[in-house]
Amino acid sequence: MGRPPCCDKVGIKKGPWTPEEDIILVSYIQEHGPGNWRSVPTNTGLLRCSKSCRLRWTNYLRPGIRRGNFTSHEEGMIVHLQALLGNKWAAIASYLPQRTDNDIKNYWNTHLKKKLKNKLQSPSPSPSSAPSSEVQHVDSSSFMSFNTITPTATTTAPLPSAVATSSSSTTTTTTTTSYASSTENISRLLEGWMKASNGGGSRLAAAVESPHNYLSKLNINNNNNSMADFGNGFTTGGDVLTTAKPPKVEVDQQQDSDHGDHDHDDMDLIGNDEELESMLGFEDLNGDQSNHISSSNNNDDDGEMKDKYSRKVDHEKMKQQQQQANPPLSFLEKWLVEGGGDMEMSSIF
DNA sequence: AAAGTTCTCAACCGCCCGCGG
DNA sequence: TCCGCGGGCGGTTGAGAACTT
Numbered sequence: 339m340g341r342p343p344c345c346d347k348v349g350i351k352k353g354p355w356t357p358e359e360d361i362i363l364v365s366y367i368q369e370h371g372p373g374n375w376r377s378v379p380t381n382t383g384l385l386r387c388s389k390s391c392r393l394r395w396t397n398y399l400r401p402g403i404r405r406g407n408f409t410s411h412e413e414g415m416i417v418h419l420q421a422l423l424g425n426k427w428a429a430i431a432s433y434l435p436q437r438t439d440n441d442i443k444n445y446w447n448t449h450l451k452k453k454l455k456n457k458l459q460s461p462s463p464s465p466s467s468a469p470s471s472e473v474q475h476v477d478s479s480s481f482m483s484f485n486t487i488t489p490t491a492t493t494t495a496p497l498p499s500a501v502a503t504s505s506s507s508t509t510t511t512t513t514t515t516s517y518a519s520s521t522e523n524i525s526r527l528l529e530g531w532m533k534a535s536n537g538g539g540s541r542l543a544a545a546v547e548s549p550h551n552y553l554s555k556l557n558i559n560n561n562n563n564s565m566a567d568f569g570n571g572f573t574t575g576g577d578v579l580t581t582a583k584p585p586k587v588e589v590d591q592q593q594d595s596d597h598g599d600h601d602h603d604d605m606d607l608i609g610n611d612e613e614l615e616s617m618l619g620f621e622d623l624n625g626d627q628s629n630h631i632s633s634s635n636n637n638d639d640d641g642e643m644k645d646k647y648s649r650k651v652d653h654e655k656m657k658q659q660q661q662q663a664n665p666p667l668s669f670l671e672k673w674l675v676e677g678g679g680d681m682e683m684s685s686i687f
Numbered sequence: 688a689a690a691g692t693t694c695t696c697a698a699c700c701g702c703c704c705g706c707g708g
Numbered sequence: 709t710c711c712g713c714g715g716g717c718g719g720t721t722g723a724g725a726a727c728t729t
Contacts, residue, residue, distance in 0.1 A: 353723090354697070376714060392715070393698070428717060443718070444696050 351385040355394055359384055363391055364399050372400075397438045404436035408445055416442055417450060 355363075366382045372395055375388040384391065397403075408416070412434060419430040427439035427446075434442065 352699075374714085387699090389700090389715080390698075396716090397697080425718065439717075440697080447719095448695060 349385060350387050350390075352390075355386075355398075359386065360394070360399060363394060367395060367399075393440075397440045402436060403438060405441075408437075408449075412437070413450060416446060417454070420446060420450075 362382050362384055363378070366378060370381075372392075375392040377388075378384065378391045379386055379388055386394075415433060416430060419433060423429050425443075425446075427443040431437055431439040431442050
């Protein structure tokens with residue numbers, strides 16, 4: 339007599355999520371909000387365990403998640419926090435609001451543990467010994483954003499828009515445009531789409547009834563901006579939807595941003611943003627914090643950028659005030675004040 | 688080019704905790 | 709106080725990608 343399973347395993351689907359399932363889940367959450375996971379499979383018709391739904395949302399579909407390489411700054415934070423807190427990944431993740439506990443845990447197990455082990459085995463490597471590809475410069479904006487971060491309940495509350503911005507903290511990164519990474523835009527797309535009109539409920543029903551038709555309806559853009567622009571074989575042209583991953587693509591994000599290149603940046607998977615937003619009836623999805631990823635990556639309007647920047651600075655000031663009332667871990671503060679924020683990983687490992 | 692090995696990470700499993708009745 | 713349920717968390721697994729031989 340063991341513990342009963344969390345859900346009836348008969349008829350429960352396992353394995354990777356498909357785009358159809360994601361859209362159904364996201365559209366449901368857009369309508370009802372996250373929570374009450376038990377009812378999600380029932381109400382959506384998804385053949386998934388409630389936990390699986392929660393996990394999928396928390397780790398991949400939730401807005402504001404940043405994917406891809408960890409910066410040296412993030413690595414440093416993880417190392418320090420792990421030393422302080424142990425394997426409390428959720429707690430550590432609360433200091434890295436753009437990262438999920440699962441991501442951090444994986445990164446620790448696959449990269450950092452190895453690095454630390456190597457470090458212990460060779461106690462005095464020169465700072466220059468770290469592979470250059472793993473040492474990434476952390477600019478001041480990255481520093482600033484961390485310096486004002488206080489722990490957040492990443493798994494239970496929507497993220498503040500400000501923390502969801504940008505990839506500007508790295509100069510170069512390797513982006514895997516996997517299906518999972520592209521799902522960020524599904525929620526974004528759906529958010530705007532559902533805002534644009536009042537028919538959310540009926541759309542959900544349609545999605546559940548016929549995911550393919552549902553996707554086709556979403557594909558309201560022209561051929562150049564089809565759902566394939568979500569990346570990686572996410573197409574609606576035929577009946578075949580696939581989660582096949584494309585090869586990794588090197589992306590210079592600075593260049594990408596400067597030139598409005600839409601090819602493979604996981605933060606910029608929609609083709610013509612303005613056109614698409616116009617067609618979808620997007621408002622500023624992120625309110626006053628301007629976390630419009632496509633805009634932030636692709637915006638040629640200096641005035642708007644400055645405006646967004648000043649709002650961000652205001653927000654940071656506000657957070658600093660909050661921070662004074664609720665200070666973060668002192669050692670981290672010290673680490674940052676003393677320049678740890680700009681420390682390269684080579685000085686840690 | 689093929690086979691074997693290693694690496695990565697999405698997803699699952701099961702335990703724990705908090706809450707409400 | 710007890711019990712059941714839902715949700716959260718950390719450990720682990722396994723499929724597929726990447727790399728090596």
